[in-house]
Amino acid sequence: MRTVGVEEELLVVDPTGRPAPLGPDALQVASRRGEGESPEEHERAEQEEPDAGSAAHLMPELKAQQLELGTAVCTGLDEVERELRHWRARAQSAAAATGASVAALATSPVPVDPIPTAGDRYARMLDTFGLTAREMLTCGCHVHVSVADDDEGVAVLDRIRVWLPVLTALTANSPFWQGEDSGYASFRSQAWHRWPSAGPNEVFADASTYHRLIDEVLATGTVLDTGMVYFDARLSANWPTVEVRTADVALRVEDAVTLAGLVRGLVETAARDAAPPPDVPAAVLRVAAWRAGRSGLGGDLVHPVTGRPAPAADVVGDLLEHVRPALADAGDEQLVADGLAALLRRGTGADFQRRVHEQTGDLAAVVRAAVAVTAGRSVDAAQAAHSSTG
Template identity: 70%
Template sequence: MRTLGVEEELLVVDPDGVPVPLGPQALAAAARWGEAETVGEHDRAARGQADDDGGGDGDPAGHLVPELKAQQIELGTRVCSDLAGVTEELRHWRGRADAAARAVGARVAALASSPVRVEPVTTPGERYADMTETFGLTALEQLICGCHVHVSVADDEEGVVVLNRIRVWLPVLTALTSNSPFWLGRDSGYASFRSQSWNRWPSSGPTELFADAADYARVVADLVATRTIVDTGMVYFDARLSEQWPTVEVRIADVALHVEDAVTHAGLVRGLVETAAREWRDGIPAPDVRTEVVRASGWRAARWGMSGDLVSPATGRPAPAAEVVAALLDHVRPALADAGDDERVSAGVATILDRGTGADEQRRVHRETGALTGVVRAAIEITTG
């Protein structure tokens, strides 16, 4: 059974629903309870835990840690062997993050972007200062929250063949997890505007097929050698090999409003990883799809989420979103069944199709309340509900 772990980034907001730069203070409170790392981001980088690569599947204790912006907290689960464990861990760490925020007069909200206009504040630390200096407005505006799923692999060779085979399915996960329709005070027109903001980084997005693990390592080394990115922690591929742990890390998703949606996503990711590894062992080649097509598929998924057509990995042509999601479930169903996840993941997908994505829910609350702060307040209750 492949183990898995989940990292989530949460907004820190005041009781009225406005993001506030109290993440570091909240983490200091959690550290007094022994539940958060207190080291600065530069120190984490020096220990090999560079930005967006701490914790996850290889952190047996779970964590609360800082993120790029002071209006954020990142949580990471312990290593889990089943989805019940993922559920318990996410509820625990969301609760602890909220308790830490409450200790400084704030709350947390699982929103992938801020619905209300706010001036993002960079978390203190040498590495984050370097990123802000290097990337300017891209780093200054980067107040977004994602969900990263780590799934164990035998080694980097298996990890690379998995990356080659799951890339065409990742846009479908973007659509299912879309939870960022509003951007700093206005409706973006996208279901996942976080994806658009994220892809401004020079090392983000889908990748070409890799020949093997050595080829992957060369690409990473060549990226760093350009001196365009700060370090290997800024290899922001949609899916990548973890530097710290023997895992594939899928980074395509918005943070989920509902814990159960995050669990559904984690189950689908584990199913994709296991299915890809089986195809490799069975001699089935990776889909030879151009990166330009994968990128366009991701854009379409971010634009309309589940309310429009998605690009079918089977045909490369648009098809109804529900139909493409059904094809994804069929693709991973044997792996889901062997892990005991089929019933739960299928039910979770059905719930999203029936209720709507996080983006759909946010827009529904906005229509009902007429206030973007009302969207945030509703998200606070759902986040830890």
């Protein structure tokens, strides 16, 4: 059984729904309780171990209006769900001690002036990347799945790359940007690709080719360190895992669990496959990723096998069939199938946000509804409309 771990980035918001730069204060609360790192502790860990955040605790992020959580290493998806609910609750408790809340939103619906977290590394990022770093306030979800070694890991990367845009569509949870509907289901994915190292790669073929590319990227002096190698999927620098990084943070824990199950299924399916990987050009994958971010599950996606547009439901069904044997062997088949069916029935986090906004006309109501869902409370658009006028 391959192990799996999840990292989620959350927005810290005040009672008006506006992102509040209280993440470092919340982390100080969590650190005193023994369940989080202060920004200073995290920066030291980042310099020593770029993937130190894979351990189970709360962590700072680039902006002070964020918190990041990391689960323990899990074997079953039931463990993943328990861990995510536990750490979301811990994040909410720490934020509440500062007068704030956390929301699993991949961008802020309301206008925001992002405030950087203090620290030398973050300061260097702001200095080097200018407006891109200053404007970047996005929240993603990263899934780690264990691999035997770098050779197996690179073989996995080569085979899963064509399916990664589908994961973006499934988790789309960022339709709003600076108070406006962006027209995208996942605008986070659009903003994220402004980083110079972000996006898909060509087929690597072997581990030496992969590591040579990392060395060449670092040798340009453009990215600061291995932690800024923002490939859509990569080998962890310090853990024996493949890390998939294309997803928005999921509004609902259930959808994050479905994502974790799919990623593990993709990794296991790829590791079993002895055929040459699909040699789809990275340029085509960039187009597929753009389309996934644009429409989410509400339109056609680029089919990973044919390279042609196909209804999102058909592409999701083919993804499920692709990984079904691996899911069945892990005992995950029914849970993931049910999770995908639920997503196709009720829509993504982006669909939920737009429904709340359509019924309330109030972006702050969208944030309040997201805070409730993040905490595990059931909230529909009608309830959000009522609460916004009550």
